[in-house]
Amino acid sequence: MTSYLLEKAWVDGAVRDTVRVEIEDGVFTSVEVDATRTATxxxxxxxxxxxxxxxxxxHRALRGRTQRGSGTFWTWREQMYAAAARLDPDTCFELARATYAEMLAAGYTSVCEFHYVHHQPDGTPYDDPNAxxxxxxxxxxxTGIRLTLVDTCYLAGGIGEPLAGPQRRFADRDADAWAERVAAIRHDDVGGAIHSVRAVPREAMPTLVAATEGKPLHAHVSEQPAENEACLAAYGLTPVELLAEAGALGPRTTAVHATHLTQADISLLAETGTGVSLCPTTERDLGDGIGPARALADAGVPITIGSDSQAVVDPFEELRAWEMDERLASITRGRFAAADLLARTAGRIAVGEPGDLVTLDLTTPRTAGTGADEHTAVFAATAADVTHVVASGRVVFDGDHARIGRALAAAVGRLWS
Incomplete structure (x- = not known):
């Protein structure tokens, strides 16, 4: 059993003073506000x-490279393919280890990894097909981050188009072969993904839905107008409508991005209990557009955040971007309260919940004098202000951001060498 005495802590929707917590077997077993007993x-x-x-x-290897010059999502994708072509099991491990350490140091204690690079560059499986x-x-x-491995099905180069170039690494023979490979992954928390309506044909989607029954199911959805246009031309349906037809929507499903939705799409997501993962720092980096966060929330759609392309790894910046983008789109301030944003995206310091703690320094140039409450976290703090992180009761970050930087430099340098 481990115990901590928290100077200030976000508990039950508000900042409380002198909170003593106990963690055993990875979960909180005691949470005491205005505590008098001592602890670390x-x-x-x-x-x-x-x-x-x-x-x-x-994608962490792309930071600082894809931001040069101009272009669109589609030109960025070619640069991403170049990085994907260089991956092997060793560089994948080293880069993921450094990236997950960066996430932990930023305050993320769990991650859904949307994993779509599966095979050797020519498309041939490794001796271990899940290497x-x-x-x-x-x-x-x-590193100690909790991982949901969302293994992604990728079968086509576009709607009605063959696979080409690095895409061959992404693809299994067909949906049944994908399901057979995923069933052999050695991990306790594995889900599946429909990469997009571009990469998974209509007739293959029901197989994916059946293979992931009772597990998380994710899909890139309506990230670009061109995706919607192609889907409508091919099927007469929006991407959300196509997924609904396949039975892919529901409480276990997360639609990623969901940037260019119709009102009917939003209603479908709400009616089925489907969640949405917003990735505003990536969406702004790629020029995707501003998603309808307020409309989704008003409809009752659960919304979370993702770091996606790792252009930024910082949950505080994701929340800030979420609200600030809404302000730009609506010309109105205060679209989401800071407490609401935290409640939607962070866990809970409560008995029975995972024993995760993220501590912010309140004396930095960014946080000093800000009031030391939820507004400090959402509108002032950055990942650089995190001093201590516990995940499932284990100390996973001790405040040494420079160490994380050195590991990232080595991993990224190795990939591009």
Missing amino acids: PLRGLTLPGFANTHSHAF LGHALVAAAET
């Missing part, structure tokens, strides 16, 4: 850990 002190503002619901770990997936699992176990 954590000074600053402590929050529950954040959930990162959409990640491509190897790259197992590299991701090992990286998560080494």
